[in-house]
Amino acid sequence: MLDVEFISAISVLGSAQWNAIAGLDYPFTRYEFLHALETSGAVAADKGWQPHHIVVRREADIIAVMPLYIKTHSYGEYVFDWSWAEAYQRHGRPYYPKLLAAIPFTPATGPRLCVADEAEREEVMQALASVLPAHAKEMNASSVHILFSKPEISALWQQQGFMQRSGPQYHWFDQEYGDFEGFLASFSSRKRKTLRKERRVVADQNLDLQVLVGSEISSAQWRFFFHCYQMTYAKRSGHGGYLPEAFFTQLAETMPEHLVMVLASHEGEAVAVALNFRDQHTLYGRYWGCVREYEFLHFEACYYQGIEYCLREGLRHFDPGAQGEHKIQRGFTPISTYSNHWLADADFSVAVAKFLKDEKLHIAQYLREASEMLPFRRGDD
Known part of the structure; x- marks a missing residue:
């Protein structure tokens, strides 16, 4: 049996316990990075980024953590859902607050749900796929969003009922x-x-x-x-x-x-x-x-x-940040990034699912065409 807790500041857990799960390599899930965001005032309730991090325990042992925020706007995310918010507003329904699992102001793919033991990831994801929607409904949040996951993890979230969205970036690979x-x-x-x-x-x-x-x-x-x-x-x-x-x-x-x-x-x-x-x-x-x-x-x-x-x-890899087609001719390969989304409103969920299906086809076509702009030699060049 897993227990899922929501904490209002990363300092509630402390650096030793958080980093024991999140690790020290990927910089953006380190305690030091997330704590600096909070103590400097960059993220706070009055900034529309209220910390609401997830801690998963099995009995007394912490087995997973996940940065999570209560958002009252969509700034600083780089996966744009403004049109979704506008559609809610046109129909007289509130889009905010929403729950966002992401690294604030950082469109870099990497771990979001950090688990102590990879063998337990599926069980933890199944638990959160139940807890997060229920928690969103309890707090009258419209939706849950998980941004810039690795492709294989995004696919697992999709299996758990979180719609997948793709987008383009341009990365260098050795x-x-x-x-x-x-x-x-x-x-x-x-x-x-x-x-x-x-x-x-x-x-x-x-x-x-x-x-x-x-x-x-x-x-x-x-x-x-x-x-x-x-x-x-x-x-x-x-x-x-x-x-x-x-x-x-x-x-x-x-x-x-x-x-x-x-x-x-x-x-x-x-x-x-x-x-x-x-x-x-x-x-x-x-x-x-x-x-x-x-x-x-x-x-x-x-x-x-x-x-x-x-x-x-x-x-082996250089992620130079979001946007910028000018990167392609300088040797940065067009790639897909991935996010996952759950909406409480059934009608909007159906509409967004159709939008994402169409968008995915357009993104795939764009990536194919953009790859033709790469500067690398072909044939007799």
Whole structure:
């Protein structure tokens, strides 16, 4: 018999117990990451992200944990359900609150339901597939959403009655390239020349790029990063970003081994920065900002330096973040991402299921067409 508990703050469980289940490799389910979100105020009830994490016990032993939030909007999720919310509103029904199992502001595929023993995953999922809908109904939540699961886990949620949704992203995978020149050798001649030209233009603008890891990043560099982070959001969204400076400074103290910063300078002055996270196998591109625009610098700092870092460090996979078809011609392969959804309203559930079936066909067609844009050699290239 499994007991499912909902906790209002990750500190209720504590780092030792949470990390014993979630592990220390994937950065975004680590206690330190989720705790920094809460203590910095980035997620809270008044921000529309009320922590409501799941703890599963067998007798006294914790066997599974899952980040969960009560959401009163759909910002910061990257799996867009605004049209669903609007449809609810048109029919006079509330879409919010909803329950969301996701990493706030982080569209990176990875574990969501963390289990101590993989042999118990199916049993835990079966329990949650019953508990979560019932709990949603009790609190008058419209729905339950599980975002950016690994494909095989998303398929299991689908078997448990949670509709599956797919979406596109663009990821880099090491194909035994050896180094950046080996990576370029896989390109067609014309695409290889184009990429080399972009890198040469960056160098010709007297831009120097430096990769800093963890504790190598100074307080001044963190301050510069946050200034750029705020400027990027101000230009794009008219606000200073979802994450306060305290969030980043706390991560710098508690999990520096996961942080990789690319700093660009012009004649000794910092002008741009990209922040990545990493685990044993993957680099995750997360934030970019600049104080001045330089041609092709974004591609160099956010993509090419990340690929070189992966090749140096033996990382097999680079997830550079959501959106951006321009990544394809630079060697990032179009892939599917997966989420799962349960809606309490039977009529809306039927309508959404039809929408998702049609959307899946369009996504699959798009991915096939997008893959034709990849720069890799074909035949006699």
